[in-house]
Structure formats: C-alpha cells, structure tokens
Amino acid sequence: ACSLIQMWNYGERQNTIPSVLAGGWDHGSDGLLATQLFMNRNYLIVNDLVFPQVSSLRLDRDFKLEYHVGEREFPHPPLRIRIPLSKGLRLSPFQLAPGPIYPGPRDPYVRRLRRRLFAVVVPTLILIVAFVAREQILTAYAKSFRVDDPAPSDAIVLLLGGLDHRPQKAALLLHNHLAPIILMGQTGYNTYLQGTETDITLKFLNQFGVPRDRIVVLEGGQVNSTRDEALRCRDYATKHQIKRITLVTTAFHTARARWIFQKVFRGTNVDIHTAAVDEPRFNEKNWFRSEDGLIYYFEETVKTIIYHLKY
Secondary structure, X not given: OEEEEEEOOOOOEOOOOOOOOOOOOOOOOOOEEOOOEEEEOOEEEEOOEEEOOOOEEEEOOOOOEEEEEOOEEEOOOOEEEEEEHHHOOOOOOOOOOOOOOOOOOOOHHHHHHHHHHHHHHXXXXXXXXXXXXXXXXXXXXXXXXXXXXXXXXXXXXXXXXXXXXXXXXXXXXXXXXXXXXEEEEEOOEEOOOOEEHHHHHHHHHHHOOOOHHHEEEEEEEEOOOHHHHHHHHHHHHHHHOOOEEEEEEEHHHHHHHHHHHHHHOOOOOOEXXXXXXXXXXXXXXXHHHOHHHHHHHHHHHHHHHHHHHHO
C-alpha cells in the first residue's frame, strides 16, 4: 500500500546523488516516484531534488511528512512523493545515508555568515578610507568645480558678483591684452548695496584703471542669473561677430558658468574660455574648514544639479 504525502520544494536540481535506496517503490501516476532517498544533516534529497536547511523530518500517524526549515514548518508543501508504508519507513537525521553529497552543497549558515560579514566589513573599510583621505577627497571635489583656461579673446565677460575679487581679475586680464573690451550685464537696484551691482562694479573697474569706453554694459534688460548673462552675451556676440570670449568668475562658479554659456551659445561657433578667480576667504584646499566655504560649495552643488535638470 502506498500513501501520497506532500513536501515543500524550493530546492535546486542535483544531477549526481548517492544510490541509497529505501525499499522497492512502485511507480504511480499520482506523485513523484521516490527511487532514491538521502539525508545528511541539513540536506534531504529525493531522487534528484535537493531540499536544503532541513532541521527535522518525520512521518506522523496520519502519514503526513513534516519538513522543518529552521523555526518554520511546511506541513503541506506542493511536491508529492509516493512512499510504501508496508516497508515501515522511518525518517530521521543521520539514519538513511552515509557518505557525502557530490558535488557537496554549500552550508547555508556559512553563506549567511559571509553575507553578513561582507555587509559589515565593506562599508566599514569605505568609511575608514574616506576618513583617512578626507582632505584629499574634499579637495578633489572642490577642484571639480574649477575650470581655468583663459585665452586671447574678442571680449572678456565679467560675471556679476564677487565684488571683492572678480573686477580686479577682469582689469588685470584687460591690461595684459587678453581682450580689448569687458562685457557685463545690467542689474536692478540692490537695497543692501545702496545701488545697482553694475554701477558698483563699474566703480571698481575704474579704480583698477579700466577706461569707461572699454566697458560694455549689455542691453536687453536686467539679468538675474548666469543664464540671463549668457543670453545677453549671445545677442551681443551675434551682432558684433565675436568668435571667442573668456568668462571671469569665482573658481567654484566656473564649471557651471562655462556649461550654461556653451549651452546658450550652441550653434554660434563662439569659443568659450574661463578665468578662475580664487575666493579671498577660502580655496579648494580649506573650504571645508570655513562656514562660508561650506555654504558656497553646497549652494553651487545644488545650483549645478538644478541647471542640468532645468536647462
């Protein structure tokens, strides 16, 4: 007499197994014919099916096979196995099979331990390396914002802002004959500055010896962003057949400025260069030690992301 019982099957296929027979079983169409049965500690093999992580296995009075995986039980899994009850089959660990499984399955506890060690060790090593090399990493991060490649040009574009360092750099480049004129945008009245940023910049340029006729305040309305300045410069460059310009701005602003200018000037064949000016309060090597440095680089990071998403 044979009884149909069920067992949970989530194992993988196994091609080579020991020939351990648990009696002569009849073939039937209602379930899997168990011609080979093997158990070794936490592994059960029925024919060529492998069931890992077995903590206990028993046949109760109702001929129901219980398959335990750790603390979980699967009394009614989907794999059917035909077992001849007349043979008085008893299932228990270490009773049915001597010898190893070929190829031997990996111990699930070892695999779990390796995964846990990997999840802990790798992030720890990354944090240690980041802490030891933090200054080099932060310096390299700041330098990624700098583009400094001034070249002889038809015009110097002085981007507004940085009144304590940008106008002086633009005047120096003009005196060194990098370009014959300086272009700049027009801003609105600033209550904090008690005037427009454009007028104050003109005063600084005059103090640095730049004649007023060498400065061009771009038409087209007020500018409120680097992109606005790029649009005004494009209009001027198109009308005056300018082929190369050099942007003057703070070092951490150069990469974004050049990117947006190249975006706006696309199709005009105007060559874009930049001249980086160091911020007097900090530089790439010490910005993370300064509150102003942290604020400026954080803002520039956010603005760079927004510009790439928006434009």
